[in-house]
Every structure is written in C-alpha cells, then in structure tokens.
Amino acid sequence: MEPHPTAPPAAQNPTEDFLIHARGLVKRFGDFTAVDGIDVDVRRGEAFGFLGPNGAGKSSTMRMIGCVSPPTSGVLEILGLDPRRDGPRIRARLGVCPQLDNLDIELTARENLTTYARFFGIGRREARRRADELLEFVQLAERADSKVEPLSGGMKRRLTIARAMVNQPEVVLLDEPTTGLDPQARHLVWERLFRLKQQGVTLVLTTHYMDEAEQLCDRLVVMDGGRIVAEGSPRELIERYSTREVVELRFNADDQRAYAEKLDGIGERLEVLPDRVLLYVDDGDEATAEVHRRSLSPASVLARRSSLEDVFLHLTGRTLVD
Amino acid sequence: MTAMLSVLEFHLVNYRRTWRSSALTTLVMPLLVMLGFGVGVGAYVEGGVGGVPYLDWIVPGLIASTALQAAVGEATWPVFSYFEWLKVYFAQAAAPLRVADILGGHLAFMLFRIVLSAAVFLAVAAAFGTLHSWWAPLTLVVALLVGLAVAAPTVAYAASVSSDSYLIILMRFAVLPMSLFSGVFFPIGSLPELLRWVAYVFPLWHGVELSRDAILGTSPGLLGLVHVACLLAWCAAGCLLAHVRFRRRLVI
Known part of the structure; x- marks a missing residue:
C-alpha cells in the first residue's frame, strides 16, 4: 500500500x-x-x-x-x-x-x-x-x-x-x-x-x-x-447517531410500552418514553403509513427531521442530571 | 506595574460613581467624634493627659483609628462582594492580569481611601486648632501604614470566608477590641496586663503612638522604630496571606 x-x-x-x-x-x-x-x-x-x-x-x-x-x-x-x-x-x-x-x-x-x-x-x-x-x-x-x-x-x-x-x-x-x-x-x-x-x-x-x-x-x-x-x-452527528427523520407517536394509553411490540420493525430504532414512542426512520411519511397499515391509531403523530437533540439524548441518556 | 495601575483606575472610576454616599461619612464622622469625645468627654477630663488637653491628646489616636475604620470598611464587604456577589475579580482574572495585579490594584485603591479619610480628619483637627507640631502631616504616612497593616490581612480574611456573617464576627471580635484597647481614648497603662497585649500585638496601637508623637511633636525615640517594624510586619504578612487566598480563589 x-x-x-x-x-x-x-x-x-x-x-x-x-x-x-x-x-x-x-x-x-x-x-x-x-x-x-x-x-x-x-x-x-x-x-x-x-x-x-x-x-x-x-x-x-x-x-x-x-x-x-x-x-x-x-x-x-x-x-x-x-x-x-x-x-x-x-x-x-x-x-x-x-x-x-x-x-x-x-x-x-x-x-x-x-x-x-x-x-x-x-x-x-x-x-x-x-x-x-x-x-x-x-x-x-x-x-x-x-x-x-x-x-x-x-x-x-x-x-x-x-x-x-x-x-x-x-x-x-x-x-x-x-x-x-x-x-x-x-x-x-x-x-x-x-x-x-x-x-x-x-x-x-x-x-x-x-x-x-x-x-x-x-x-x-x-x-x-x-x-x-x-x-x-451537527449534520454528521445526526447522520451517525440518529436517522434522517423521527416519528413521534402518542397513544391514548397509560403505558406506551404496550405498543412497542406492535411497532416492531418500523425504522431503525424505537424508543419508548413515558408519554410517547419515538421511531427513528429514514422516511417519516412512509413510517407513518406503515403504522396505519398495522391498524394502530395513535392520538397524535408528528413526523419531523432528526435534530441534534436526538443525538444528544441518545448519547448522554435521558436521566436527569442536576 | 501598568497592569496594576489599570486595576486601580477601575476602582477609581467606580469611586467616581459612588463617592457621594461615602463623602458625608468621611467629613461628618470626624466632626461628630471631635465634638462628642473631645469637647463633651474632654470637659470631664481635668488637666488632660500628661499635661496635654484631652481633645488634643485623642486627636492623633482618632486619626489612626479612622485609618483602621476606613481599611476595614474597604477590605470587608467590597472584597467579599467582588468574589461572591458581583464576581468582578473573576472578570479581571480573565483579562491578562496577574493575581498580584488584581490584589495590588485593589489594595492601592484602599490606601487611597484610607489616606483620604485621614487627611479629612487631619484638616478638621487643624481647624479645631489641636495640632501642636509641623510634623503633623506625617500622620498621613502613619495612616497609610496602619491602613495597609489592617487592610491586607482583612482582605485575606474576606477572601476566605463563605458567608458575610463572618465579616460581622471580625468587626465584633477584632475591630472593636482593637479600637477600644489601643490607647486611642486613654493610655494603655491603665489597662490590665492581659488587655495591654491586645495593644502590643495588633497594629492600631503602634499607629496611635506614632501619630501622637507626630502631632504633639514629641520624639518616639527607638520605640518608634519598633512601632514601624510591627506595622511593616503586619503589612508584609497580610499581603502575602492575601495573595495566597486570592490565588486559591482565582486560579482553580
């Protein structure tokens, strides 16, 4: 070489x-x-x-x-x-x-x-x-x-x-x-x-x-x-540690975890928060369509571009630091 | 040196903004003290002290005491505040100043304030006709020495404490006893042996004695050198200690 x-x-x-x-x-x-x-x-x-x-x-x-x-x-x-x-x-x-x-x-x-x-x-x-x-x-x-x-x-x-x-x-x-x-x-x-x-x-x-x-x-x-x-x-970090888009789903349920299984396989990664589920995907519209195809009806759907915040929380965790 | 002067300049600009609030104190305090102690108390002290009228006898001590008060005033809350509340020292530390410049510039300003207060008192005393000697202006040099001997260790203390209530403790347990037992209002010969050591150890008495000699025109003799040496020792130790404390706060 x-x-x-x-x-x-x-x-x-x-x-x-x-x-x-x-x-x-x-x-x-x-x-x-x-x-x-x-x-x-x-x-x-x-x-x-x-x-x-x-x-x-x-x-x-x-x-x-x-x-x-x-x-x-x-x-x-x-x-x-x-x-x-x-x-x-x-x-x-x-x-x-x-x-x-x-x-x-x-x-x-x-x-x-x-x-x-x-x-x-x-x-x-x-x-x-x-x-x-x-x-x-x-x-x-x-x-x-x-x-x-x-x-x-x-x-x-x-x-x-x-x-x-x-x-x-x-x-x-x-x-x-x-x-x-x-x-x-x-x-x-x-x-x-x-x-x-x-x-x-x-x-x-x-x-x-x-x-x-x-x-x-x-x-x-x-x-x-x-x-x-x-x-x-910022762009590189988003590309490396997150996906192009993020879909935020809110279900009318006390426990969002119940939906995690049903959403399995959509996008690269899935994260369950107390109040919503995040899908890390390349195409938010496509992912949203897939959610509906699986007959899930979240109370709200937000497809957005991935931000540095997603990278940050992914890398440093969601635990509160005081 | 120019760096230190730029810090002094900062404090002077600051003083130009705030001098009015302290000017009244600087001028009225000597008048009140002269009238209260000199004329009021003096009327009961027959024959004065050692043949000198009581008012004339206490004026030199009061001038040294004024230097003490000004030094403590400038070296306590302002210093504490520049660390804890306004954080001005930290802003200065970010500039190309050394710790010695920051400390030295502020001490220089304190000395300016101390000498100013002493000079006003001296002028008031002159107006009352209580100065006996052409050596009297030398009291300003003594005020400078007393001022630094008190201000430097006080700065070190103010830079070390975590709450300003410690400053009140300093007032009660150091400044007040020193003011009372340093031969300002009566000769320390009338104190019990133990209390006399307050005078010997702390800076004020040495300044009071030197001021008195200057204003009454008596010779301090060799003892004068001892007084000066004591004051210089307080200055040197205080500056050294203050530098250590400032460094610990500003370079961490």
Missing part, C-alpha cells in the same frame, strides 16, 4: 493550524475528575461547541482554555503557547464571556467596556472609541451612559459579549451564552455571534441547547462525564 501522497502539509505540524490543541487533557478537583482525558483541536475561524449535560466538564474545559485553571495533566496549547507559562500573554488574545455575567453594576455600560479595555493596556482614547463601536455592534448604543444594574438579562449578556470583544480577540470563549434569556434576546445574541464568526473570529462555546449548537457550530463535541463521547459537525 502506498503512503498518502496527498496528506495535507498541516499534518506535519499539527499544532500550527490549531488555535486550541489539547491531548489527554485532565482536570481533577481532589478526588473528583471533572475532565477525563479529552482531545480537542479548534481551527482558526471556526465555531466550535462543547455540548453536554450539566456536570459534563464543559465549563472546567473552558476555564482551562481561558487560562484561569491550570490543567492537572495532559497537553494544552492555546495560540501555540503554553497556558501554564504564558497565561497573561494568551489571555491578552482571548475574549471571555462567562456563564454568569460579572459586569460591574455600579458602572455605566460604556465604563464597563473602557475600564476593561485598560486591563489590556489599551489607551484611554482608543478604549472609548472601541467601547462606542462595540456598543453599536451589540445594539446598546442608546444605553451607553446608563448604569448596568437596570438593564435586562439580554442586554447584560450582550454587554458581556461586547466586553469580551474589547481587545479584538482571536478566540472568543462563550460559556452558555444564551442560558436564561428569552427567545427574542437569544436570537439577537445568536445573530451577533454569527456576525462575529463572519468577521473571522474563532468562537468556542458551551451549550446544552441543541438549537444553539445547530445554529452556531461548525463542529462540536458531545461531552458526558468528563469525556468526549462524539465529535463532528
């Missing part, structure tokens, strides 16, 4: 093209292992997602990437630098939007940005210019001089994103960027993040919202119990 003549040159120096490069990355807190040996590569310009239930190790991973949490073991390179040694130098080129807003509520929106810009050694005049530009970008220009305290959750989140952009970072880390926001606010945040991505900013985000991951991420990993359980583009 011939060697690969077309192997990309990047393969010779794998860390060069990756803004974030992790191998066997581990984070332990005492006896508890939060991150249990993960491999991650994030390329310049892509939007990369960490998906997983609570406690999967997403935030611990993000904190290591943000250089505020030294790895317990393993390799971690960010922008080609070692976070154990070059923390401040790396952080100078990162933007961080934490899970909980940590704005200064006594200051105005603009002052939050200008004072933060000063931490990066940005001059006062330039800080002010960037603050105004960013406030415009996150649609808070008219609130520039109002204090942060009375701003809505969505506005605060947008301001935090603006603050993360104040040093014109190469990578922006977003830990659950839209958790707790109402639908309008979420869409506005997504739209702004998409604009950032178009400008060539590399986005790394964690989320447990499937629609968020599908909207924003080029590539993502699913984490569970500190490990990566799947990796790929």
Whole structure:
C-alpha cells in the first residue's frame, strides 16, 4: 500500500493550524475528575461547541482554555503557547464571556467596556472609541451612559459579549451564552455571534441547547462525564447517531410500552418514553403509513427531521442530571 | 506595574460613581467624634493627659483609628462582594492580569481611601486648632501604614470566608477590641496586663503612638522604630496571606 501522497502539509505540524490543541487533557478537583482525558483541536475561524449535560466538564474545559485553571495533566496549547507559562500573554488574545455575567453594576455600560479595555493596556482614547463601536455592534448604543444594574438579562449578556470583544480577540470563549434569556434576546445574541464568526473570529462555546449548537457550530463535541463521547459537525452527528427523520407517536394509553411490540420493525430504532414512542426512520411519511397499515391509531403523530437533540439524548441518556 | 495601575483606575472610576454616599461619612464622622469625645468627654477630663488637653491628646489616636475604620470598611464587604456577589475579580482574572495585579490594584485603591479619610480628619483637627507640631502631616504616612497593616490581612480574611456573617464576627471580635484597647481614648497603662497585649500585638496601637508623637511633636525615640517594624510586619504578612487566598480563589 502506498503512503498518502496527498496528506495535507498541516499534518506535519499539527499544532500550527490549531488555535486550541489539547491531548489527554485532565482536570481533577481532589478526588473528583471533572475532565477525563479529552482531545480537542479548534481551527482558526471556526465555531466550535462543547455540548453536554450539566456536570459534563464543559465549563472546567473552558476555564482551562481561558487560562484561569491550570490543567492537572495532559497537553494544552492555546495560540501555540503554553497556558501554564504564558497565561497573561494568551489571555491578552482571548475574549471571555462567562456563564454568569460579572459586569460591574455600579458602572455605566460604556465604563464597563473602557475600564476593561485598560486591563489590556489599551489607551484611554482608543478604549472609548472601541467601547462606542462595540456598543453599536451589540445594539446598546442608546444605553451607553446608563448604569448596568437596570438593564435586562439580554442586554447584560450582550454587554458581556461586547466586553469580551474589547481587545479584538482571536478566540472568543462563550460559556452558555444564551442560558436564561428569552427567545427574542437569544436570537439577537445568536445573530451577533454569527456576525462575529463572519468577521473571522474563532468562537468556542458551551451549550446544552441543541438549537444553539445547530445554529452556531461548525463542529462540536458531545461531552458526558468528563469525556468526549462524539465529535463532528451537527449534520454528521445526526447522520451517525440518529436517522434522517423521527416519528413521534402518542397513544391514548397509560403505558406506551404496550405498543412497542406492535411497532416492531418500523425504522431503525424505537424508543419508548413515558408519554410517547419515538421511531427513528429514514422516511417519516412512509413510517407513518406503515403504522396505519398495522391498524394502530395513535392520538397524535408528528413526523419531523432528526435534530441534534436526538443525538444528544441518545448519547448522554435521558436521566436527569442536576 | 501598568497592569496594576489599570486595576486601580477601575476602582477609581467606580469611586467616581459612588463617592457621594461615602463623602458625608468621611467629613461628618470626624466632626461628630471631635465634638462628642473631645469637647463633651474632654470637659470631664481635668488637666488632660500628661499635661496635654484631652481633645488634643485623642486627636492623633482618632486619626489612626479612622485609618483602621476606613481599611476595614474597604477590605470587608467590597472584597467579599467582588468574589461572591458581583464576581468582578473573576472578570479581571480573565483579562491578562496577574493575581498580584488584581490584589495590588485593589489594595492601592484602599490606601487611597484610607489616606483620604485621614487627611479629612487631619484638616478638621487643624481647624479645631489641636495640632501642636509641623510634623503633623506625617500622620498621613502613619495612616497609610496602619491602613495597609489592617487592610491586607482583612482582605485575606474576606477572601476566605463563605458567608458575610463572618465579616460581622471580625468587626465584633477584632475591630472593636482593637479600637477600644489601643490607647486611642486613654493610655494603655491603665489597662490590665492581659488587655495591654491586645495593644502590643495588633497594629492600631503602634499607629496611635506614632501619630501622637507626630502631632504633639514629641520624639518616639527607638520605640518608634519598633512601632514601624510591627506595622511593616503586619503589612508584609497580610499581603502575602492575601495573595495566597486570592490565588486559591482565582486560579482553580
């Protein structure tokens, strides 16, 4: 067998093209292992997602990437630098939007940005210019001089994103960027993040919202119990771990399990939930017709495209994690 | 250094937003204390202390005590809140600042507030004509020392406790005894031996003695060096401890 003549040159120096490069990355807190040996590569310009239930190790991973949490073991390179040694130098080129807003509520929106810009050694005049530009970008220009305290959750989140952009970072880390926001606010945040991505900013985000991951991420990993359980583009993951379509059937019965047997053989996989039965199929209409051919009459039928949510629940289970 | 200054600048911008609420306290407290203790209590203290009128005698101690109060005020709830409630320190830790910059910048701001409070008190005292010596402005340096000697370990404490009710404990069991038994209102010679050790061990008494020498124009002699050494020891140990505690909270 011939060697690969077309192997990309990047393969010779794998860390060069990756803004974030992790191998066997581990984070332990005492006896508890939060991150249990993960491999991650994030390329310049892509939007990369960490998906997983609570406690999967997403935030611990993000904190290591943000250089505020030294790895317990393993390799971690960010922008080609070692976070154990070059923390401040790396952080100078990162933007961080934490899970909980940590704005200064006594200051105005603009002052939050200008004072933060000063931490990066940005001059006062330039800080002010960037603050105004960013406030415009996150649609808070008219609130520039109002204090942060009375701003809505969505506005605060947008301001935090603006603050993360104040040093014109190469990578922006977003830990659950839209958790707790109402639908309008979420869409506005997504739209702004998409604009950032178009400008060539590399986005790394964690989320447990499937629609968020599908909207924003080029590539993502699913984490569970500190490990990566799947990796790929949203489309790839759906193709690999789910079927093209899902049919949701609700029967008028206390126990949906009674119907499982009668549905046997339709589609690739069948899942019984307390309130409905899910059929994982290639063709939802065809499967629905088959259900009716078997003289079953569910109270409701919903044939839909398979989503990342199906992948996620398949991989991480339906048990509630608190 | 510029990194630390940028943190100081952040606190100053913050202070520009909130100074009004503290300004009244800074100005009115010295006036009330001067009137209450100096003029009121002083009227009952005949002959003053060691030949010095009572008001003039307590003013230096009150200035050192003001530094203590300002230091405790700035190093307790604000620090606790920046960790627990507002999480401002965590935002700063995500920027290219080191733990020393975050801590140092905040301590620098505290010193600014402490010296400001002491200076206002000194000005009020001057207006009452209680300053006896041209060495009096030196009390501001003493206030700086007392301020850091108190603020640094208090910051370490505030960064370690899990609930703000521990801050109240600090007020009751450290700040209050220190205020009472450090020779501010009466010479510590009138205290029983055991309580005198409160004065010797904690920073305030050393500052009170130095302030008194500066304002009354007496020479502290070699004992002055001991006072300064004690205060510096508190500063150094406090800063070290605070850095350890900050690191543990911010780099995990």
